[in-house]
Every structure is written in structure tokens, then in C-alpha cells.
Amino acid sequence: MNTKVKKFRIIKYKENIKPALKIKNISKSFNGVPVLQNLNLNILPGSINGLLGENGSGKTTLFNVILGVLKPDSGEIYAKGSNLISTMPIHERCKKFSISYVPQKTSLMLGLSCEDNIKGIAQLIMNDERKIDETCDRLLTEFSLLDVARVKAHSLSGGQKKKLSIARALISNPNIILLDEIFAALSPKIIDTIKNLIVNLQTSRKSLSILISDHIYQHILDLSDIVHVLSDGEIIRSQKPADIVKDATARKVYFGE
Ligand SMILES: Nc1ncnc2c1ncn2[C@@H]1O[C@H](COP(=O)(O)OP(=O)(O)OP(=O)(O)O)[C@@H](O)[C@H]1O
Ligand SMILES: [Mg+2]
Numbered sequence: 001m002n003t004k005v006k007k008f009r010i011i012k013y014k015e016n017i018k019p020a021l022k023i024k025n026i027s028k029s030f031n032g033v034p035v036l037q038n039l040n041l042n043i044l045p046g047s048i049n050g051l052l053g054e055n056g057s058g059k060t061t062l063f064n065v066i067l068g069v070l071k072p073d074s075g076e077i078y079a080k081g082s083n084l085i086s087t088m089p090i091h092e093r094c095k096k097f098s099i100s101y102v103p104q105k106t107s108l109m110l111g112l113s114c115e116d117n118i119k120g121i122a123q124l125i126m127n128d129e130r131k132i133d134e135t136c137d138r139l140l141t142e143f144s145l146l147d148v149a150r151v152k153a154h155s156l157s158g159g160q161k162k163k164l165s166i167a168r169a170l171i172s173n174p175n176i177i178l179l180d181e182i183f184a185a186l187s188p189k190i191i192d193t194i195k196n197l198i199v200n201l202q203t204s205r206k207s208l209s210i211l212i213s214d215h216i217y218q219h220i221l222d223l224s225d226i227v228h229v230l231s232d233g234e235i236i237r238s239q240k241p242a243d244i245v246k247d248a249t250a251r252k253v254y255f256g257e
């Protein structure tokens with residue numbers, strides 16, 4: 001089922017380059033209950049990073065801290081090497097270092113058409129109408145959504161909604177894209193289509209880094225250059241997929257062995 005994904009796999013990153021994102025000693029509690037505890041994570045430019053963690057382990061919390069939607073209790077986040085972004089307001093963080101997010105729950109404007117979902121965001125970033133139309137056509141083509149360009153988002157299938165969500169997240173030409181439980185409630189064929197679209201992002205967008213979570217760990221293993229395991233508020237392992245499945249600690253905390 002997943003051979004198609006591996007066939008197109010191209011690993012571009014080099015181990016010795018500066019991280020696109022460096023998360024240093026981040027802690028976050030809710031009502032005194034710690035969720036993230038001195039968490040450290042490096043994301044290399046051009047890499048696909050899988051994030052594995054049990055329900056409630058803090059994956060979405062981590063995404064929100066990276067975006068700036070949640071303020072960490074302590075710790076720092078650096079972008080493109082040594083630029084401290086964790087003290088910046090969200091708009092400044094987005095302007096200087098574009099981070100896009102595809103949330104667990106849809107953020108589409110369901111009453112608007114597919115193309116208006118894209119143009120609505122593009123208009124916030126671009127002034128030139130021609131550029132907005134070009135961006136919209138390019139993304140609808142890339143994500144095979146041209147046939148449904150005029151269809152309202154609420155009438156799209158689950159797979160089309162997910163593809164539109166990813167397309168929207170790419171409008172700003174981000175440095176990093178966060179994909180939270182991207183394959184939830186999708187059937188195997190559309191999962192393979194979306195996996196191939198994600199792998200193709202690595203070849204079509206220079207140095208785009210991807211952080212992706214999902215509960216079906218095989219999808220994460222198929223896609224990732226590096227897999228990070230989140231447990232007890234920390235990243236306890238960051239390894240290549242082939243190594244993570246052999247790691248006794250990762251197996252114990254995540255696979256329950
Ligand atoms: N705004 C909030 N207020 C209080 N507690 C919160 C808040 N957001 C998250 N939590 C708690 O933080 C913990 C981690 O939640 P989070 O949603 O980050 O986990 P997750 O790994 O994304 O889980 P899942 O895989 O089920 O999506 C949970 O115990 C959750 O109840
Ligand atoms: Mg979550």
C-alpha cells in the first residue's frame with residue numbers, strides 16, 4: 001500500500017546545517033499540571049519530522065507553542081539558526097519566519113468555495129489580483145482540486161477538505177508547516193495520495209520543513225526523515241524511522257512493549 005510513497009522519497013537535508021527551528025527547554029503547564037517539560041527539539045531545513053506521542057502527550061500543545069498561540073512558561077524557540085522568535089508576537093513571528101498550521105479540526109471557511117478559501121487568505125498576503133489568481137490556480141492544480149474550485153467547502157469530501165487545508169497552509173510560502181493528525185478519518189487510498197503530496201512538497205519547495213503528527217505510526221514512519229517521540233513532556237528520542245522501530249525505549253513508551 002505504501003510503496004508509492006517510498007518510491008518518490010527524496011531526502012534533502014544534511015546533518016550539519018543550522019536548524020530551521022530550535023526548541024530549547026520549553027515547558028508548559030495547564031492549571032499547574034505540566035504537559036511539556038524542558039522539551040528540546042531541532043528541525044532541520046528541508047526535513048520531514050514525524051511526531052509520535054500518546055493521546056494527551058502534548059503534541060497539539062507543542063504545535064500551538066511553536067505557532068505562538070500558546071505562551072510557554074519557560075524556554076526559547078529559535079528560527080533559521082539563532083533568531084529568537086518565542087518572545088515575538090504571532091504577527092511578527094509569521095512575517096519574519098513563516099510558520100503554517102493545518103490543525104486537527106478543520107479551519108476551512110465551510111460556507112465559502114474552494115477557490116475563495118484560498119483567495120481569502122491570499123488577499124491578506126498579496127495585493128496584486130493577478131498574483132492572487134495565479135497562486136489560487138497553481139495550488140488548486142497541485143492538489144487536484146480544479147474540478148471542485150467552485151464547490152463550497154462544506155460539500156467537499158474529507159480528502160478534498162484535507163487537501164484544501166494543506167493548500168491553504170502553503171499560500172504564504174512557509175518555512176515550516178505543522179500538520180496535526182493529518183490522516184485522521186481518511187480512507188487508505190486518499191491517505192496514500194496525501195502522503196505523496198507531502199513528499200512532493202520536499203522537492204517543490206526549497207528548504208520547507210515539515211512537522212507531522214498522526215496516531216497511525218506507519219504513516220509517520222513512511223514519510224519521515226526523523227521521528228521524534230514525545231513522552232512525559234519531553235522528546236525522548238529523535239531517530240531515523242528504521243532506528244526508532246528498533247529502539248527499546250521508544251518501543252516501550254510509544255508501542256507499549
Ligand atoms: N487549553 C488547555 N487548558 C487546559 N488543559 C489543556 C489545554 N490544552 C491542552 N490541555 C491538556 O494538555 C494535555 C495535552 O493535550 P494535547 O491536546 O496537547 O495532547 P495531544 O498529544 O495533542 O493529544 P491527541 O493525540 O489526543 O490530540 C491534555 O491533558 C490536555 O487536557
Ligand atoms: Mg492533538
